[in-house]
Amino acid sequence: ALPATPAPVKTTCPYCGVGCGVLARPDGTGGAGIAGDPAHPANRGRLCSKGSALGETLGLSTRLLEPMLRLDGELVPASWDAALGAIADAFRRTIEAHGPDSVALYLSGQLLTEDYYAANKLAKGFLGTANVDTNSRLCMASSVAGHKRAFGSDTVPGVYADLDEADLVVLVGSNAAWCHPILFRHLEAARERRGTKLVVIDPRRTASAEEADLFLPVAPGMDSVLFAGLLAHLAEAGALDEGYVAAHTSGFEAALAGARALAPDVATVAARTGVPAADIARFYALFAATERSVTCYSQGVNQSAQGTDKVGAIINCHLATGRIGRPGMGPFSLTGQPNAMGGREVGGLANQLAAHMGFSPEEVDRVRRFWGAPNMATREGLKAVDMMAAVGEGRIKALWVLGTNPAVSLPRADEVREALSRLDFLAVSDNVRANDTLACRPHVLLPALAWGEKDGTVTNSERRISRQRAFLDPPGEARPDWWALAQLGRRLGHADAFHWRSAAEIFREHAALSAFENDGTRDFDIGGLAGLDDAAFDAMAPQQWPVRMPGDGGETRFFAEGGFFTPDRRARFIVPADPAPAAGVDDAFPLVLNTGRIRDQWHTMTRTGLSPRLGGHLPAPFVEMHPADARALGIAAGDLVRLASPQGAAVLEARIGDGPRPGEVFAPIHWSDANAAGARVNALVAGATDPFSGQPESKATPVRAEKV
Numbered sequence: 001a002l003p004a005t006p007a008p009v010k011t012t013c014p015y016c017g018v019g020c021g022v023l024a025r026p027d028g029t030g031g032a033g034i035a036g037d038p039a040h041p042a043n044r045g046r047l048c049s050k051g052s053a054l055g056e057t058l059g060l061s062t063r064l065l066e067p068m069l070r071l072d073g074e075l076v077p078a079s080w081d082a083a084l085g086a087i088a089d090a091f092r093r094t095i096e097a098h099g100p101d102s103v104a105l106y107l108s109g110q111l112l113t114e115d116y117y118a119a120n121k122l123a124k125g126f127l128g129t130a131n132v133d134t135n136s137r138l139c140m141a142s143s144v145a146g147h148k149r150a151f152g153s154d155t156v157p158g159v160y161a162d163l164d165e166a167d168l169v170v171l172v173g174s175n176a177a178w179c180h181p182i183l184f185r186h187l188e189a190a191r192e193r194r195g196t197k198l199v200v201i202d203p204r205r206t207a208s209a210e211e212a213d214l215f216l217p218v219a220p221g222m223d224s225v226l227f228a229g230l231l232a233h234l235a236e237a238g239a240l241d242e243g244y245v246a247a248h249t250s251g252f253e254a255a256l257a258g259a260r261a262l263a264p265d266v267a268t269v270a271a272r273t274g275v276p277a278a279d280i281a282r283f284y285a286l287f288a289a290t291e292r293s294v295t296c297y298s299q300g301v302n303q304s305a306q307g308t309d310k311v312g313a314i315i316n317c318h319l320a321t322g323r324i325g326r327p328g329m330g331p332f333s334l335t336g337q338p339n340a341m342g343g344r345e346v347g348g349l350a351n352q353l354a355a356h357m358g359f360s361p362e363e364v365d366r367v368r369r370f371w372g373a374p375n376m377a378t379r380e381g382l383k384a385v386d387m388m389a390a391v392g393e394g395r396i397k398a399l400w401v402l403g404t405n406p407a408v409s410l411p412r413a414d415e416v417r418e419a420l421s422r423l424d425f426l427a428v429s430d431n432v433r434a435n436d437t438l439a440c441r442p443h444v445l446l447p448a449l450a451w452g453e454k455d456g457t458v459t460n461s462e463r464r465i466s467r468q469r470a471f472l473d474p475p476g477e478a479r480p481d482w483w484a485l486a487q488l489g490r491r492l493g494h495a496d497a498f499h500w501r502s503a504a505e506i507f508r509e510h511a512a513l514s515a516f517e518n519d520g521t522r523d524f525d526i527g528g529l530a531g532l533d534d535a536a537f538d539a540m541a542p543q544q545w546p547v548r549m550p551g552d553g554g555e556t557r558f559f560a561e562g563g564f565f566t567p568d569r570r571a572r573f574i575v576p577a578d579p580a581p582a583a584g585v586d587d588a589f590p591l592v593l594n595t596g597r598i599r600d601q602w603h604t605m606t607r608t609g610l611s612p613r614l615g616g617h618l619p620a621p622f623v624e625m626h627p628a629d630a631r632a633l634g635i636a637a638g639d640l641v642r643l644a645s646p647q648g649a650a651v652l653e654a655r656i657g658d659g660p661r662p663g664e665v666f667a668p669i670h671w672s673d674a675n676a677a678g679a680r681v682n683a684l685v686a687g688a689t690d691p692f693s694g695q696p697e698s699k700a701t702p703v704r705a706e707k708v
């Protein structure tokens with residue numbers, strides 16, 4: 001039971017990657033008063049609309065509170081023992097008959113680091129498959145791949161304080177005003193205080209663009225042309241840091257030649273990007289002249305068939321100017337989810353192992369020895385889109401989904417729903433009893449703890465590890481996800497490896513693995529935290545890695561003096577490919593669909609949908625189109641519009657505005673059959689993937705629109 005104390009519990013917001021600290025004061029009846037934590041460095045007491053409405057989303061009205069098992073076609077309440085036994089039987093039988101790669105886990109950036117660690121250890125060390133991927137694949141996989149290509153590691157160089165200290169902030173594919181609101185508040189304060197200039201690069205005129213000094217409405221997918229042109233301009237303007245380039249990088253000459261070929265002059269960049277040449281020239285001159293420049297990028301960069309190249313083209317410009325790892329300077333990936341970073345730290349992607357290690361023979365052997373693992377996966381598993389294709393083709397026969405709603409969120413959502421419904425065995429862990437994935441005839445449902453009940457850690461966009469703490473008692477039979485995963489490990493005969501009794505024990509093991517045989521050539525090392533006892537873990541204050549122990553006042557930024565994690569410790573410039581849209585428009589599908597988030601909803605609305613206040617912002621599923629397109633199609637604001645692609649269709653309410661460029665439409669991703677039948681926008685998205693990251697393109701699907 002929780003201590004009966006009037007003191008608020010310090011925890012972390014469960015929504016975006018800003019990772020704001022929250023003070024929760026339970027009211028004794030299942031609710032809680034919510035306030036921002038003034039002591040948390042990410043938000044300094046502020047909360048955005050979603051965070052401040054968290055108290056309205058507590059309660060048990062939609063909760064799954066007991067395990068369910070399908071018997072004779074019907075889901076019936078069951079004991080944990082029976083439900084876990086069914087999963088163990090199904091996984092054991094499937095592996096015996098079809099091998100370890102016939103089973104898979106599909107996870108979520110909503111899971112705590114300890115849940116992620118348990119899932120990865122179970123699958124990659126004991127089931128023998130790396131088929132463990134996550135909805136974070138849809139969020140920041142291109143940034144991970146871009147960081148690894150350039151830095152040799154998945155390291156975010158900067159910190160939030162850089163936004164306070166920059167003279168220029170460039171937002172690329174990021175509507176931070178809505179999607180990272182508290183960071184945007186930091187930026188607004190810096191603009192007032194020091195006159196920080198803001199450039200927004202986005203196909204859509206967003207709330208962030210409205211605030212910008214300069215808005216560049218770039219054509220979808222053409223960001224790397226824009227940044228190739230910037231690199232060429234920096235060379236011509238004499239704005240390079242030749243000392244940094246010579247001392248700490250390799251591949252600059254090839255990158256510059258590639259940039260000049262892709263973007264020989266501003267006129268070419270203007271023609272490719274659709275941005276007026278004069279605005280491009282202003283941006284280039286501003287960037288060249290402003291040493292303290294931060295370039296923040298988010299889903300508009302990542303959710304792209306060219307996402308990794310876009311990240312590389314941005315990083316090139318910071319390496320070339322030496323603007324990295326110093327106050328107010330650097331490329332900065334803004335992660336979408338509350339724990340996309342923590343998941344990465346423990347190997348929560350099919351192409352990673354654990355503690356930022358990959359699948360080289362040395363790394364596999366190191367992790368094998370640390371875990372004492374009998375069935376180590378020795379190669380990468382299937383990434384999210386490929387995993388669901390394998391489900392559809394029958395190559396994956398047993399799947400456990402934890403904390404996510406792939407029947408809504410994955411591209412080709414109709415096909416995904418069909419594939420999930422046909423699985424030989426599907427288990428789903430969730431804290432709601434109804435959503436589109438739970439409608440896919442799972443064989444087992446497991447009741448998970450929700451925010452406010454869970455206990456563990458998350459890592460935000462600036463590498464800051466914060467505690468999520470429980471302030472409500474577990475309801476019904478709900479249990480932590482790590483506990484359910486460990487129980488499966490024990491049932492499969494690995495009791496010693498899955499002995500944990502608390503999140504603290506898992507965190508200590510995770511921290512120890514990060515330091516195991518780590519001579520400093522791996523970026524991720526939080527081994528100093530491996531010795532925390534339970535009380536110290538409970539009291540742990542938010543802290544960044546690299547972890548600084550008492551007395552160590554060292555730098556928390558990376559790479560100001562080089563020290564990259566490549567074999568020669570030099571960063572790599574990359575040569576981005578000439579971008580081409582994954583699919584072009586034609587007469588049948590003449591518009592380009594861009595998908596994204598709105599200010600007051602989160603993912604598939606299972607939590608934010610409970611708040612009337614949040615629902616009042618944009619209450620119905622909609623498609624926004626330019627007035628010229630609406631006129632041509634005879635569509636007026638408020639009309640119902642059928643939006644269709646070769647993959648699927650959705651019926652949405654028309655909103656008319658100059659947000660999208662002519663020929664492009666925008667639709668949010670949040671609605672589903674569970675709350676607005678026929679409005680699943682990801683049913684339209686094709687799912688072409690980036691060749692390096694496997695992240696699907698969500699920003700450029702050819703569609704047609706017609707009034708219903």
Ligand code: SF4
Nearest residue numbers: 013015016020048051
């Ligand atoms: Fe939560 Fe993000 Fe809002 Fe902070 S900015 S309160 S983390 S949704």
